[in-house]
Amino acid sequence: MLAAKNISKKFSGVTALSNINLELHPGRVNAIIGENGAGKSTLMKIFSGVYTQYEGEIIYNGKQVKFSNSKEAELAGIAIIHQELNLVPYLSISENIFLGREITNALGILDKKQMNKKTKLLLSRLNLPIDPDTKIAALKVGQQQLVEIARVLYSNASVIIMDEPTSAISDKEVDNLFSIIRHLRSEGKIIVYISHKLKELFAIADRYVVLRDGNTIDAGDMHAITQDELIRKMTGRNMGIEKREANSGQSEELLSVKKVCLKHPVVSTKNILSDISFTLHKGEILGLYGLMGAGRTELMETIFGLHPKRASGEVAVNKKLRKINSPVNAIDAGIGLVPEDRKLQGLILGQTVRSNISVTILQKLQQWGLMLNSRKEKELTGNYISKLGIKTSSGANAARNLSGGNQQKIVLAKWLATNPQILLLDEPTRGIDINAKTEIYKLVRSLAAEGMGIIMVSSELPEILAVSDRVLVMCEGELTANMPIDKVSEAEILKYAIAKNN
Amino acid sequence: MKQSISSYSKNFGRFQSLVALLVLCIVLSLLTDKFFTAANGLNVLRQVAVNICIATGMTLIVLTAGIDLSVGSVLALCGAITAGLLKNGIQLPSADLFIGFTVLGAALAAVIIGSFLGWFNGFVITSFKVPPFVTTLAMLTIARGFTMLYTGGHPISNLGESFGYIGAGSLAGIPVPVWIAAIVVLLALFITKKTKLGRYIYAIGGNETAAKLSGIRINRVKMTVYSIGAALAAIGGVIVTSRLDSAQPNAGISYELDAIAAVVIGGTSLNGGKGSVWGTVIGAVIIGVLNNGLVLLNVSPFWQQVVKGGVILLAVIIDKVGEKKE
Numbered sequence: 001m002l003a004a005k006n007i008s009k010k011f012s013g014v015t016a017l018s019n020i021n022l023e024l025h026p027g028r029v030n031a032i033i034g035e036n037g038a039g040k041s042t043l044m045k046i047f048s049g050v051y052t053q054y055e056g057e058i059i060y061n062g063k064q065v066k067f068s069n070s071k072e073a074e075l076a077g078i079a080i081i082h083q084e085l086n087l088v089p090y091l092s093i094s095e096n097i098f099l100g101r102e103i104t105n106a107l108g109i110l111d112k113k114q115m116n117k118k119t120k121l122l123l124s125r126l127n128l129p130i131d132p133d134t135k136i137a138a139l140k141v142g143q144q145q146l147v148e149i150a151r152v153l154y155s156n157a158s159v160i161i162m163d164e165p166t167s168a169i170s171d172k173e174v175d176n177l178f179s180i181i182r183h184l185r186s187e188g189k190i191i192v193y194i195s196h197k198l199k200e201l202f203a204i205a206d207r208y209v210v211l212r213d214g215n216t217i218d219a220g221d222m223h224a225i226t227q228d229e230l231i232r233k234m235t236g237r238n239m240g241i242e243k244r245e246a247n248s249g250q251s252e253e254l255l256s257v258k259k260v261c262l263k264h265p266v267v268s269t270k271n272i273l274s275d276i277s278f279t280l281h282k283g284e285i286l287g288l289y290g291l292m293g294a295g296r297t298e299l300m301e302t303i304f305g306l307h308p309k310r311a312s313g314e315v316a317v318n319k320k321l322r323k324i325n326s327p328v329n330a331i332d333a334g335i336g337l338v339p340e341d342r343k344l345q346g347l348i349l350g351q352t353v354r355s356n357i358s359v360t361i362l363q364k365l366q367q368w369g370l371m372l373n374s375r376k377e378k379e380l381t382g383n384y385i386s387k388l389g390i391k392t393s394s395g396a397n398a399a400r401n402l403s404g405g406n407q408q409k410i411v412l413a414k415w416l417a418t419n420p421q422i423l424l425l426d427e428p429t430r431g432i433d434i435n436a437k438t439e440i441y442k443l444v445r446s447l448a449a450e451g452m453g454i455i456m457v458s459s460e461l462p463e464i465l466a467v468s469d470r471v472l473v474m475c476e477g478e479l480t481a482n483m484p485i486d487k488v489s490e491a492e493i494l495k496y497a498i499a500k501n502n
Numbered sequence: 503m504k505q506s507i508s509s510y511s512k513n514f515g516r517f518q519s520l521v522a523l524l525v526l527c528i529v530l531s532l533l534t535d536k537f538f539t540a541a542n543g544l545n546v547l548r549q550v551a552v553n554i555c556i557a558t559g560m561t562l563i564v565l566t567a568g569i570d571l572s573v574g575s576v577l578a579l580c581g582a583i584t585a586g587l588l589k590n591g592i593q594l595p596s597a598d599l600f601i602g603f604t605v606l607g608a609a610l611a612a613v614i615i616g617s618f619l620g621w622f623n624g625f626v627i628t629s630f631k632v633p634p635f636v637t638t639l640a641m642l643t644i645a646r647g648f649t650m651l652y653t654g655g656h657p658i659s660n661l662g663e664s665f666g667y668i669g670a671g672s673l674a675g676i677p678v679p680v681w682i683a684a685i686v687v688l689l690a691l692f693i694t695k696k697t698k699l700g701r702y703i704y705a706i707g708g709n710e711t712a713a714k715l716s717g718i719r720i721n722r723v724k725m726t727v728y729s730i731g732a733a734l735a736a737i738g739g740v741i742v743t744s745r746l747d748s749a750q751p752n753a754g755i756s757y758e759l760d761a762i763a764a765v766v767i768g769g770t771s772l773n774g775g776k777g778s779v780w781g782t783v784i785g786a787v788i789i790g791v792l793n794n795g796l797v798l799l800n801v802s803p804f805w806q807q808v809v810k811g812g813v814i815l816l817a818v819i820i821d822k823v824g825e826k827k828e
Binding site (some may be wrong): 304306327328330331337339344345346347348349350351355358359360362363366370371372414 | 692696697698701702704705708709711712713714715716717718719775776
């Protein structure tokens with residue numbers, strides 16, 4: 001058994017964990033639940049030896065243990081699989097599994113045969129019948145995750161910590177993952193499962209521990225608690241997302257997408273998008289749902305002009321046909337795109353909050369056609385910081401210092417500053433805690449109420465149901481459903497996302 | 503009193519190099535009394551003026567996460583063209599055509615040609631996605647080749663007194679090249695701190711994907727900075743040619759290394775997005791002061807190379823250690 005006894009940790013005066021007491025049982029899937037900032041990753045990093053300065057004790061198999069580095073924790077049998085996988089893309093499955101512990105023969109030369117043989121065995125345990133020489137880059141995310149698990153299995157870990165394991169895999173792969181987890185559970189391992197997705201936890205977890213603001217709030221049997229109760233414990237209040245009354249008003253057409261196709265970058269006969277057609281009206285929120293690989297992000301990128309050479313079809317804004325061949329064209333047409341990955345695509349982390357917000361509207365801040373008016377910039381960005389409630393000590397703070405939710409607000413601010421007619425949001429609440437999520441929903445609704453047309457891509461059905469007027473479902477590059485939100489159920493939406501032939 | 507981290511780190515790079523420069527000056531003044539004189543000071547400035555021009559352009563390029571290895575060759579080619587146009591003009595005996603060039607005309611023509619070469623670098627880099635290192639390496643060789651062709655391998659000399667004023671003359675006691683460098687630096691400071699273009703340069707270096715998605719015309723900005731860089735190299739060529747009263751076919755060799763050294767010592771990151779023109783100026787002056795000091799102390803000139811390389815390493819190591827502390 002692995003237990004935490006009165007564990008506390010501070011980071012330069014800020015308390016991250018305060019007297020954490022919990023027990024993780026063998027032969028069980030232990031869910032650690034909590035909002036962003038609750039302390040889950042900090043605690044896991046203490047267990048896995050990444051953080052070595054803390055107060056309190058770790059009790060492992062009846063004895064107190066203290067790790068001075070992560071290698072020691074690994075040798076003791078505690079392994080952690082991070083959300084961002086730590087694999088080398090251009091090395092093979094076998095090379096990754098044996099990275100750092102290669103098998104060599106008597107002469108010191110790599111024994112590839114042995115390593116491949118062992119790899120094959122490990123992979124078969126995981127229902128992954130793939131050639132061990134396959135490069136990681138050629139595998140799907142779900143398969144890569146299984147390779148990480150294989151790595152962990154090879155080291156005979158007895159504690160396996162999984163951080164948001166299903167954030168990037170399809171439902172079928174989730175099923176496979178769960179059956180593997182159940183198998184590991186029956187072998188007596190301690191499984192620690194961290195996830196936001198309560199529905200999943202009810203499917204796989206046996207026990208739960210709720211953390212909030214660095215404290216242990218509650219622990220118990222998963223079967224003995226309901227979803228609403230869990231949410232209440234997580235947030236300290238009742239938080240339901242009220243279903244939206246559909247805006248069924250017939251208003252003017254803002255955006256019309258006709259027969260948009262996008263060719264595959266490598267295989268020119270394949271299509272990533274096939275004949276996508278739909279319309280967006282003033283004040284309307286379209287929820288775009290689909291599984292990973294359905295083509296939702298690619299559709300947003302195509303409308304925004306990022307794939308001019310491979311795309312075909314017509315896009316009309318305000319009933320006028322527009323040639324959108326670059327983001328510059330899209331912005332001119334009144335379209336804005338809040339991209340999927342805010343750190344890689346939405347923000348310049350090293351620059352200030354102010355510069356990040358103003359980057360899209362520098363023309364407006366010019367005087368005498370050349371010089372930037374910094375007073376105007378401060379004013380304008382200051383307005384957005386307060387309007388959106390961006391928590392920052394000042395506009396001159398570096399963007400990388402803000403929390404995920406506030407970083408997302410910066411990206412939103414920079415697009416709102418362009419006064420778009422049409423706003424494309426790609427997974428706007430990914431990796432954000434429930435409070436910030438609700439704020440963003442409120443914001444999206446108020447923007448639509450002011451007449452903006454919004455397309456929101458989301459992988460979370462409750463979110464789609466709560467915010468959209470109409471839902472569009474995509475499956476493998478095709479639009480499989482386009483319906484008003486009050487005419488469709490969660491189950492039906494899921495059905496359209498999974499199978500094309502209906 | 504609480505300074506935000508980002509502005510602190512922007513200042514840090516410059517601050518530590520400024521401190522280094524001051525320490526260096528103090529040490530040298532203690533070691534020899536020939537250092538801390540007005541005449542010597544102006545001497546150092548005149549010697550670093552050309553590097554400051556080139557390194558300023560290099561700063562803009564490096565800020566976009568690019569590099570330009572061809573500046574030395576562009577300097578030579580444009581210097582040669584200036585000399586050639588000044589001395590011989592453009593002659594087409596078959597068409598009975600002769601165009602003479604004034605000093606200003608020849609210099610302007612050279613700068614225009616330099617800009618075109620830079621633009622060409624930018625064009626190849628953005629249209630064909632050839633890495634800047636490779637593109638400018640090719641241009642380094644090509645431009646040097648053109649210089650050899652144009653000069654026939656011989657210097658072009660005796661360019662006249664009015665032309666000589668640029669490189670050897672003084673205005674109000676300060677050498678003309680220093681004035682030129684000062685103007686270049688002021689313009690570059692204006693661009694980087696006060697204009698849209700400056701913001702775009704930092705944005706592209708900071709996160710090119712985010713910059714593109716924000717509607718910045720990446721290709722246009724890149725072609726602009728490479729043009730500016732080469733134009734400044736051309737100005738350097740005019741100054742060098744004027745000072746020697748001769749365009750040498752092997753002028754400017756390894757000048758790109760001195761420019762990059764100044765940029766790096768001044769705290770600009772080769773990964774782009776971080777750094778400043780001021781830092782580069784300080785970096786260039788540090789190199790100049792070091793070289794000057796070694797000469798005044800009668801140290802073998804060959805030591806200059808060793809010391810310069812050592813300072814580059816020291817500067818970057820200190821930068822990295824400083825980054826870790828953050």
